[in-house]
Amino acid sequence: MGSNNHSPITELTVDVLVIGGGMAGFFAAIRAVEKGQKVVMVDKGTVGRSGFTPWANTFCIFDKSQGDSADDWIKGVQAKGEYLVNLDYFSMLIEDSLPRYSQLLQWGIVDTRPEWDRESAIPSRKYLAGHDRRLLLPKVLKKAGVTMIQRVMVTELLQNDGCVLGAMGFHMDKNEMIAFHAKATVICAGAGGYKAPGFPIHGSTFDGDAMAYRVGASISGKDFMDFHFTGDINPWDVFAMQEEVFVNRIYPTKGPTVNGLGIGIDPIFKIQAEGPPLKEFMPEDLAPPDPVDHRSQGKSLMPKMPNGNIVMGAATGLGVHKSEGIWPANKECFSGIPGLFAAGDALASMICGASYPTTGMGLAGSAVQGYRAGEAAAEFAARAGKEPVSQATLNRISHDTMAPLNADRGFNPRWVNQLLLNTMQPYYILLIMEKRRLESALIQIEFIQEHIVPRILAQDRHELRLAHEAKNLVLNAEMKLRACLFREESRGNHYREDFPARDDREWLAWVIINRDSDGKMELRKQAIPIEWQGDLTQPYESRYQRRFPNELEFLRTKAGN
Amino acid sequence: MAVELKQIENCIGCGSCVLTCPCDVFRLDEKAKKTVIAYPEDCQVCSMCTIYCPTGAIFVTHGKITKPITAYM
Ligand SMILES: Cc1cc2nc3c(=O)[nH]c(=O)nc-3n(C[C@H](O)[C@H](O)[C@H](O)COP(=O)(O)OP(=O)(O)OC[C@H]3O[C@@H](n4cnc5c(N)ncnc54)[C@H](O)[C@@H]3O)c2cc1C
């Protein structure tokens, strides 16, 4: 601290760079290697044990031989995602989920032993030995020939002449910056949340969305909020919350034709009206899956709470899985910026639309999209031949990345995280929304953005990571608040008290966010293709089966005027 | 509260916890060949470290440590 910390820059040249080693990055790297490219995967943590992937244990597969009908799946997801589903990407899930699942099965990542018996077994290393999907993922990558670089946090993408030419990051353990010169880059850095203890996602901070936004990519889906469950004692501790999730195999699930209405925000209306629930709170819209479904083994997928109650609102600021992220410019995971691709939770593939329809779409979506993105990136890399970025650019990025370490005085990154929690966490900001409250939060965030973020101090490399995470979290907070203000209606997991009903005329549209030429945040609507809008002649109340508070009264008054 | 080294004598300094923790809570003391809980206040109380510790040296208990936070340092 205080000194001028010039980290030496190590330069690596690769064909395809994959940022993030969760399920999406795994398949992106595997596919790009298969296509004959030299692939490096970089992760700020450890491949297989970081991000969301270690926690998920369901994978939805479309299986025609088991009677699945594409038509039913599409109708189901459209209704639950309230007609904001991107059917190009949803069709990709229908086509590719079974082949990806079969690959995982082959590698032993989905293990086929009988269900773990929770009465007689204690989750333990012994039980996991040899079958642990988290340890198998990097093994398979290594065998395939993917170079993994771990504990390196990527902070910026390298750009020249409108193209992305790799990325740069710092090592967590060494005084070293790494510049990855790549012909094609795939962002698989996952989603994020505001470091609230309810969900095990403190390492996920929307870094991919933030880096892509800074090089001019479009971002979408920031207007829909997740509302997952957790426990009130040691929320999502491996043992207290969901031991089965952690030690068990991955279950195939049946897609959006089963389950209730998905993970909607409905329970919050009940809490608002009746006060916080005390015991055995079971949200109505988390109905267990069809008990005779062969793909859920007759097992309830609801978490069991051996020593606590289920509570809602686990992941403050997380969007709907697969709906927030980098906006795809085509059907092949391309960001619109030459050389840059994205997949998984970092891609706004909109396979879930406005609300998470069923379990399994998170993991399966990441697998399917990762594979396609890896393929597209490999094809691009095979044709590309741009000059690498200049030494001066590398020096500038290195200098900016290290700035928090080199300052004498400054703001504590943990304090910035506290500010973000206090501003974004209350249920009346991002869950029950209203114009003035959103504006008041936005004023706070703008101040933090302008006055605090440029002066964050890091006393060591751990805090340097916290500093960059805080910066990305603040940028995302601004996107979320602006997108929520912009969408003047209610739909899925977006409820505006001041506009408590769907408005099909104005809002069968996605909200796209860009940085304009002055560096300001710009929002626009992108209309949903007519053929994806569902049956508009259907009466409102059957088209939309979930009721928002004051919705029908609002519509009646509007019709009366 | 949160992550604790209840049986530090068991720790063999393998570094698995450093790699496992999603919140970068541990550092390895190379000389002593022991792990150090360097940033307990950043622990998310998920227990993943205990699953991948080969010796059972780490324990995670209910609750979270919150050290006083100074805004400006
Ligand atoms: C508790 C929990 C339970 C879930 N349960 C299910 C379920 O049962 N079924 C289901 O389908 N889905 C579930 N999900 C969702 C599912 O886990 C995700 O949709 C999916 O795993 C996302 O995979 P991904 O590869 O896109 O991202 P991630 O798995 O989040 O991977 C992102 C990777 O990028 C790395 N990274 C991030 N930023 C940087 C950076 N700046 N530099 C370098 N590396 C970086 C991270 O360390 C991480 O390894 C669950 C999620 C959680 C949190």
Ligand code: SF4
């Ligand atoms: S409980 Fe989780 S967050 Fe805490 S030290 Fe262990 S792995 Fe890290």
Ligand code: SF4
């Ligand atoms: S994983 Fe266990 S044995 Fe290995 S360094 Fe950490 S505490 Fe010590």
